[in-house]
Amino acid sequence: MPFTYPDCIRKLYESESNGEKIYSALLRAAKGERDRYHFATLLQLESETKARLQPFLFKYGVAYSTPDIQPFVDGAVSLYVEHGWQALMAASRPVVQKGIAEFEAIAAIGLAEDADVLQGMVRHEKAILQWVDAELAGSGDDSLRAVIAELAHPIPRDAGAAGERGSDAGKHAAC
Ligand SMILES: [Fe+2]
Secondary structure, three states: OOOOOOOOHHHHHHHHHHHHHHHHHHHHHOOOHHHHHHHHHHHHHHHHHHHHHHHHHHHHOOOOOOOOOHHHHHHHHHHHHHHOHHHHHHHHHHHHHHHHHHHHHHHHHOOHHHHHHHHHHHHHHHHHHHHHHHHHOOOHHHHHHHHHHOOOOOOOOOHHHHHHHOOHHHHHHOO
C-alpha cells in the first residue's frame, strides 16, 4: 500500500515502539554479559529514537501508536533462547531490510523541512543492519559502532558485569 504523508510518519514511531518491546524482552532473556550489553544498546537506540519522534508526530497531529506485538516479541525471544544468537541475527536481517526500504520510501515523499529527521531514520535502520551483518560475520564488539554513534546516552560497557559481581556500583544501579 503506498504511503501518504504525513500519516505515514506513524509507521516510524511504531517501528521504534516495536523495537523497544522486542529488545527489552530480549534483554530480560539475555544469556550473558555480552548479549545483555548488545540488547541494552539496541533498546537504548529504539528508546532515544522514539523520544525524538514524539515532537515530530505532535507537529502534524499524528497520534502516537504503540501496537500490541506480543506474539512477535514472544517469537523473537523463543528463537533466541532455543536457537541462539546467530539464529536471531539471521531472522532479524530481512525485517531490518524491510524497515530500510519503508523508511526510504517515507523519506522520498516527505517535506524538505523534515529531511533531517526522515534521513536520520534511514541512517538509524542502516546502523542496525550493520550490527546484524557484522554479528553474522563474527566481527565482534565493533559491530555496534554505527549504533553507538547514533546514541546521545550510550550504555556503559561494564554495567551488567558490575551488577552480576554484586559490587557497590552494581548494587547502586539495581536500586
Ligand atoms: Fe528502530
